Amino acid sequence: MGKGVGAMKANKTEYQILSPVFEDCWNKFSAEFPHIPHPIMRIGKNKKTWGLCYGCTPAKISLSKALAKMPSKFQQHVIFHELCHIIYPNHRREFYDLLDHFDPTHQKQNDRTNERLARMEEMKKKVMEEMGKT
Template identity: 35%
Template sequence: MEREERVLKGKTGTITYTLTYKQVKNINLRINSCGEVFVSANPFVSKEMVDEFVAKKEQWIKKKQSTLTHKPALIEENRIQLLGNSLRIRRICGSHPLVYYSEDTFYVQYEKKEQCDKLIQAYLDQLCDDIFHDIALLTCKRLKAYHISMPQIKLRMMKSQWGNCKPTLGQITLNKRLIHYPVEFIEYVILHEFAHFVHPNHSKAFYELIEAYMPDYKERIALADTAR
């Protein structure tokens, strides 16, 4: 199968998608849980025709990507989604601020009730920093055969990506919302970004590298849906 990453300019920005030629009747488009766009088409369909098809779907693509990755943080009044688990939030008035969690409960101890939201967010930010950096360090060590220097890991809220990689700057940026999802999915996203230091595209070789180090990566992507 011929596989190629293509980039085209749309009305609202660029659209990046992976095109695969195989024996299908129609042009098929799908978006995975990471917001990546995949298109399959018959070998007799020109790339220009596929680009035109994708361009017509621009509004739908952007909307779909937004629903996948631009959701509010998975925190409700009495529950929080943390590392793929749904925990009950228990708020306690105490002499000093403190946040921690057990198997089924997320505890927030506060001096003033209006502190709760800030305490929760500060705790999640620190958890992101600790967990994401640890996974990134282990991933870098696993890929030692490619002589990748440990990149700078940046964390922020992102609208339409779980993460991105800038190989020339030695930098990976990860979406803070990942902290709500299973560790297995976080590991996939981080490996995905590290793989871009070897293949700065979404070519067949790129996914072969991911599969070599993470044979169950497709199942891990599916875990993101179970945590919603």
């Protein structure tokens, strides 16, 4: 049994969950980019990222098996993010414009995350000031 087959068996449940989501996202993406070959989807043990895109022809997209346990909206966001990397390998403005087209709510999620980070920084600053006073 080859390495790929074993990996497929080990991640069968995750593959069954993520594959239909991937195909739905791919159908929307390929409708606008019909010249791009269908990417190869893999399920990996990515611990630091939800997904990775390797830009070859066809592209290879590796999704974390943990993504299967996340809400479907988040799964779609990650998949669209990786699909957009087929067109734009870097996170430049054009990449985010394309991601906005396929996932318009991603900016709201990022704004909420940035607000939380700003509040945490303020709390940290306040604690540091208080520690300096005592």
